[in-house]
């Protein structure tokens with residue numbers, strides 16, 4: 001039996017509480033509040049207490065998909081990446097950089113967002129980047 | 136946060152969560168704090184125990200109202216009138232901080248002239264509250280040492296959202312409640328990394344740390360660092376503009392990372408129509424969301440428990456996200472997916488880890504300059520943190536307001552874009568419930584949380600329910616000029632007569648079929664908080 005706890009930050013609201021995720025044999029099994037967290041001081045709300053549950057949901061996406069004959073079908077990463085990149089290139093060539101838009105995300109990390117906007121600006125050449133802060 | 140940036144020169148929460156405990160007066164407006172930010176609410180309760188006065192302005196009788204010294208249920212969309220009324224009382228009674236205004240602000244005279252017209256009586260009439268309550272609020276807010284303002288989407292999700300925020304900034308400057316501990320104007324961010332997405336340049340007009348795209352210096356700096364010569368010096372499109380662009384054919388492709396605009400954006404029919412027109416819709420997410428179902432390519436990213444990185448919370452605190460488990464199935468880290476696509480596209484990226492990415496962020500973003508993974512062990516760091524020996528900044532505008540001088544704005548009241556009439560007599564406002572989050576992508580896939588509140592509902596006042604012959608928990612239809620849905624009735628005096636409330640997490644009866652996409656002209660935030668509806672069996 002391999003048990004560990006990993007200190008991290010809540011993915012739900014902007015409070016940004018810290019807590020420990022409990023991992024048993026590579027599986028998430030629970031959440032424990034963190035007493036020394038500056039923000040949460042050992043407290044958590046109902047969403048935080050249950051935050052590990054959605055991670056193991058059966059409905060998680062586990063494979064890239066491409067729409068073929070009107071249906072989303074599972075494909076390899078290689079095919080998904082090639083398809084995406086070549087279509088972006090074609091659209092850029094035909095319609096210009098500003099015909100492509102990007103939604104960044106308030107749910108992913110700073111590093112993920114940084115890479116996305118860098119790709120939009122330096123790769124594609126557009127400032128069409130926005131996210132749901134407004135919403 | 137265009138309103139705060141215009142007034143102060145920085146769009147972020149001015150003070151810290153912990154400081155709330157030591158405020159003397161806390162003015163909560165348009166924030167259902169106990170539901171949406173429970174751990175901030177805890178600090179407010181502690182402040183109350185310490186003797187603080189609590190003022191709540193919210194159209195609904197939210198839980199926090201039970202603990203308030205004064206609670207006004209102002210009409211949805213009447214915030215500017217209410218706030219101008221409060222400031223009128225402060226000025227008339229000379230409760231304002233003349234020294235602070237003279238030394239640290241500008242624009243005061245024209246502001247004063249506008250506010251003169253908003254007598255408590257006039258404000259009370261527009262906002263549908265009592266003039267006495269307006270005077271009470273003004274007294275409690277102005278006549279104390281440290282007053283803190285807390286607000287959320289109830290202020291910003293209006294066609295007058297920027298005006299509302301500027302009015303709050305006016306109020307804080309008028310009384311010198313800015314640049315000191317336990318004061319300030321404090322927007323609570325709805326989603327966990329809204330602050331970070333803004334900081335990282337997830338906006339059409341700025342690159343990281345709010346460096347404007349229209350600037351030769353910024354352009355040169357990033358062109359060099361990113362090894363490119365195609366950086367455009369024009370502002371890009373906002374989300375509503377991108378959707379309009381899809382609709383009229385100017386935008387052909389959309390790359391959606393971890394968002395679900397089909398549920399979160401107003402007027403779902405319009406959003407669906409726009410997305411269906413995309414030649415290429417790329418959706419990167421952890422679930423097959425309503426938006427992903429429309430995509431041409433779906434890319435499985437990973438959730439917070441499966442990756443390393445950082446989030447920036449509502450008080451500008453950057454903290455670590457640490458990988459606890461391996462990704463499910465073939466899912467991959469989001470930055471890796473984007474990097475792979477970028478390389479295949481022909482723009483080279485060679486990052487080995489999120490830590491390496493953060494090093495680049497720090498090197499290019501002044502307020503993140505001193506942030507390293509090593510330093511984030513422990514409590515994290517609050518930006519601005521410009522150098523590696525800087526301790527971080529708990530509250531902004533300490534010696535001087537970031538803008539140079541704080542700017543007063545003269546703001547007139549404007550009614551909401553859509554007012555009730557004979558055909559659509561109810562005012563619908565939307566929000567969250569305690570067990571769910573945003574479009575429910577995560578919480579509704581959590582068994583415990585979905586069991587708490589499994590379906591959507593419509594809150595309606597007992598008086599209205601009686602008149603319409605509605606039964607508690609019975610089904611009812613709700614229609615606006617844009618669409619119609621069916622949901623269950625919840626009869627409660629949390630809402631006043633004439634106002635109804637719906638949470639927006641539920642795809643089966645999504646409130647955003649009804650809401651109005653009319654936007655604030657500057658911030659482009661849609662008016663989720665007010666639209667006119669009719670209710671029928």
Ligand code: SF4
Pocket residue numbers: 010011012013014015016017040044045046047048049172173174175
């Ligand atoms: S535990 Fe609750 S209050 Fe804390 S960040 Fe998560 S959702 Fe917000």
